[in-house]
Amino acid sequence: MxxxxxxxxxxxxxxxxxxxxxxxxxxxxxxxxxxxxxxxxxxxxxxxxxxxxxxxxxxxxxxxxxxxxxxxxxxxxxxxxxxxxxxxxxxxAGNGVALPDGGAEGASDDRGYWVVPAQSDTTLIAFTGRAQRLGLSIYFMHSLLSRLNANVIYLFDWANSFYFAGVSGLSRDTETTVAQLRALCAGLHSRRVLCIGQSAGGYGALRYGAKLNADGIIAFSPLILPVMASRTRARIEAETGLPLTEEETDLRRLLANHSRPPHIEIVYGTDNAADVASARHLAGLPTVVERPLQGVSSHGTIQETVIGKTFGPLLHAFSTAAGPGLVGPLPR
Structure with missing residues (x-):
């Protein structure tokens, strides 16, 4: 493409x-x-x-x-x-999501991405987690994300590889998938690109967002340190054939060496020790902002903020903080 x-x-x-x-x-x-x-x-x-x-x-x-x-x-x-x-x-209420005319594709379609245009110059790329949700079903979540008035590209990681194996229908490797996503954004006439994800999808949003030169990334309880562990890297290699070093999975290293690091917000519960540790791994990087949820122990911080009525305000504040976006075509 x-x-x-x-x-x-x-x-x-x-x-x-x-x-x-x-x-x-x-x-x-x-x-x-x-x-x-x-x-x-x-x-x-x-x-x-x-x-x-x-x-x-x-x-x-x-x-x-x-x-x-x-x-x-x-x-x-x-x-x-x-x-x-x-x-x-x-x-x-009043925001139910109807499937596009014609419903879903045929039974043989294994495509792992779905594009929902909104005639906007902002595109939000949403990385679902291992449960193939954004905390809640994407059909429900779209009723909330659509309020951002942005095109949305939903991504699914069928290989359960933290998106190292790409996205079905785009490519089986990261770099070609990044190029394909950039082309999708260009096809939507995007001037601004944002990324969102939770858990494993939060890791994907951070890694791909950096490689896409996205304007902003918001990650809810991203799994950062677990991906660097030798057991996780070995599992990804066993399932995908992709050998990974600890350095290749280290998001701090990727972001610290980035020539144009995006605005990043990390949302996590203060009573979830594992999520706190992952968030703190990126602490001190100049474009990273922590959004701790006091007293929250759940890993499902999208659900927590949706139910607590703070998801919408968080998302809109993040979008504003990410800036006006690139002028002209997206970088290739």
């Missing part, structure tokens, strides 16, 4: 694989309905509620929670989940 080449129309619809991992299939929904009664195991029903929430199925979650309100041992968890559902329902 060369710069300014028209977008492939198929990329404007989610692939079948993206669609499958972004919604619960009919068999699981049938299972959920079959246990939605007080005679079934309440713990199983609570687990179903968690999956329904992650998929953005608010009405179904409420129906299942209604079967749990009289279970004394689960009352604190049910009350907390009900509060979460109320916040999510308010956020989603």
């Amino acid at each position: 060369s710069p300014h080449q028209p977008l492939n129309p198929s990329a404007l619809r989610p692939s079948r694989r993206i669609d499958d991992c972004s919604r619960l299939d009919d068999s699981y929904l049938a299972y959920a309905r079959s246990i939605a009664h007080e005679a079934s195991d309440p713990r199983r029903r609570l687990d179903v509620c968690r999956r329904l929430i992650h998929s953005g199925l608010i009405g179904e979650t409420i129906s299942m929670l209604a079967t749990l309100v009289n279970v004394p041992q689960l009352r604190p968890e049910v009350s907390e989940m009900m509060a979460q559902v109320r916040e999510l329902r308010q956020l989603r």
Whole structure:
């Protein structure tokens, strides 16, 4: 794909694989309905509620929670989940996401990216994590990200390689995938490029964002130190055939040697020791800003900020801080 080449129309619809991992299939929904009664195991029903929430199925979650309100041992968890559902329902009101005309691509399509244009000169590249979500289903999250008035490119790492193996449909290596993403952004007439991700997707956003010369990167609980560990590098090599050194996975080294480092914000919970350690690994770099969430122990900081009504303000403040963007074409 060369710069300014028209977008492939198929990329404007989610692939079948993206669609499958972004919604619960009919068999699981049938299972959920079959246990939605007080005679079934309440713990199983609570687990179903968690999956329904992650998929953005608010009405179904409420129906299942209604079967749990009289279970004394689960009352604190049910009350907390009900509060979460109320916040999510308010956020989603009037912002439901409809699939583009034609729905998803055919069953054979393994493409790992989806482009959602917004006729904007800003493009947000969203790196999903190992669960193939941005904390919540991308269909739900798009109702929030669309408020940024930016084109969005959703990416999925089918190889579970922290995006070292590229993105299916673009390339199987980092550098060619970067070039393809740059071409996609050019095709969207982007003047400004931002990146977002959580967990493994946070690592991908930081690494690819630096290589793309993005204007800004916001990473929620990025896995930074774990990727540098020999066990993780060995697993990536075993699954992809890509040998990686500790230096190649060290984001601090990459960013410290960058000629034009992007504006970076790291969001993490102060009570999650592993996430604090990863965030502190980038401490002191001039363009890195920490956004600690006091008292939060969860690794799912996108969910925490969405439910706490701070995700939108965080995202808009980040977008403003990233600056007006490049003037003219994106660098090649």
